[in-house]
Each structure stands twice: as C-alpha cells, then as structure tokens.
Amino acid sequence: VSQRMIDQFADATDDHQFIHCDPERAKCETPFGGTIAHGFLSLSLLSAMTFETMPPLENSKMGVNHGFDSLRFLAPVKTGARIRTRFVLADVKVRPSGWVQTAHDVTIEIEGSKKPALTARWLTLTLIERQPEAA
Template sequence: MNEVWKKPPVSFDAYQAMVGKEIGVSSWHLVDQARINLYADVIEDHQFIHVDPERAKKETAYGTTVAHGFLTMSLLSIMSYEVMPVIEGTTMGVNYGFDRLRFMSPVRAGSRVRGRFTLLEATLRKPKELQSRTNVTVEIEGEPKPALVANWLGLIYFA
C-alpha cells in the first residue's frame, strides 16, 4: 500500500481549523516523455506538441514537447494524497469539480511539478457530507509561473 494512504486521520475540528491556511506542498513529480505518451494513449490525443519531440522542437516556441494540461491536472490526485489530511470517520471523498481552473504555463517534457494546497472552505452540506474548496497551485521546478491554478471542490462523506 502506498505510504500516502497511511497518514493518521485528523479530527473534524482540526480540519475546520485549517481553513484559510496552507496545508502543505507535495513532493516533486517528473513529467517525462514516457508519462506524456502514456497519457496521450489513454485520452487518444496524439497531437505532435505532446508526442513528437523533433517536430515540437522545430515547430513550437517550447523547444520540446509539452504535457497535456489535463495530465498536469490529473497529477493533483497523487499530490493531494501526499498533503491533504484525512478526516476521522471519512468513508470516501469524491471530486466535485473546479472553480477557475487555469493553465498558466506549459509543462515541458522532463520537468518536475509539485502541488501547493491551501484549504479555503470546509462546509457541512448535510450532516454526513462536507464540501471542501482547496486552492491549488501546480509549480514547475525552476519556472517563475505555475503550470496551473485552481479552486478544487471536493465532497467528503462520513459514516
């Protein structure tokens, strides 16, 4: 089992106390050409800017291939598992969507990215359903601008 799943849970009150605070920063994750190619196969998007390094070098301003924006977004899952706490009594958490998701800079093949998480809101919608809003920024190692910024919505269910 992945170590990120073994974090000790926090109380509901402790989670509420995190609202407005940066929760943490994930480890760096490599976005290499192999990962980009696998993602291209999954979503059937083989545009040359993603999968043809030679052509991308010649025909784009990036100088190499770049990751799909949605690949960068999908890495939020592992990044959040590394950083975000699990609340005691949680039975499951689900994606509820995003507000203001923006792709700010391309992630060039071979780059490393990490997520920075700030809990903005944690509101009970029902007695056993919590809606969270987390601001997330995906940083690119060595780059001044992030790859993406978003407010990520989640629903957390309790027993």
C-alpha cells in the same frame, strides 16, 4: 513529468497532438523547445498529489471530485520538468447528509519557472462515517 507519462496519457485520452508526442517536431516547430505535458495531465496529477500531502478527514469513508470553481493553465510543463503542488484550504461546508465539501486553492508549480503550470479552486466531497451517539 516524463515523456512516457505524456505518451500514456495521450493513449488514454486519444490526444496525440505533436506538441505532446513528437519530440523532434516539437523541438523544431514550437516555442517550447520540445514536447510538453497535456494541461489535463497536469490537472489529473492533483489526485495523486493530494494523497501524498494531505491527511484524510477523520472518519472519512470515501472522497469524490466535485468540480472546479476556476481553472487556468498558465505555463506549459516541459517534458522532464519537476512539479509540485501547493494546497490551501479555502472553504469547508458540512452538509446534513454527512458529506463535507471542501474547496482548495491549488497551484501546480514548475521547478525553475516563475509562472505556475496552473491555478484552480478545486471542490471535493468527502463522505464522513456517522459515529454512534454516546449514551
């Protein structure tokens, strides 16, 4: 997680708090020793990490976020830290409408840290393309 990523996120969200964007001040005035990523930046990386790690459902047309049953920010992601995400499928519900709701327990881990950056139960919806019935 680079300072450039953090600064771009700050610009996109208009959240320029010094703990994220001012390395010198953050080094002197925080217990973190420098800047840290926004919690919501770490959270937003879940979408990209999903595409990198999990195969799509067969015949899926599109997927959308449905929300979170739980979300906790547990440790700061320091600038320059490497992170990875663990996804564990917790639940699947097939709806008559053709949508499939999945729940994943996700953990964003920080390299070298005992505590994860965050844990969450993430809900997504995937629209499955209906297949013609066999004759």
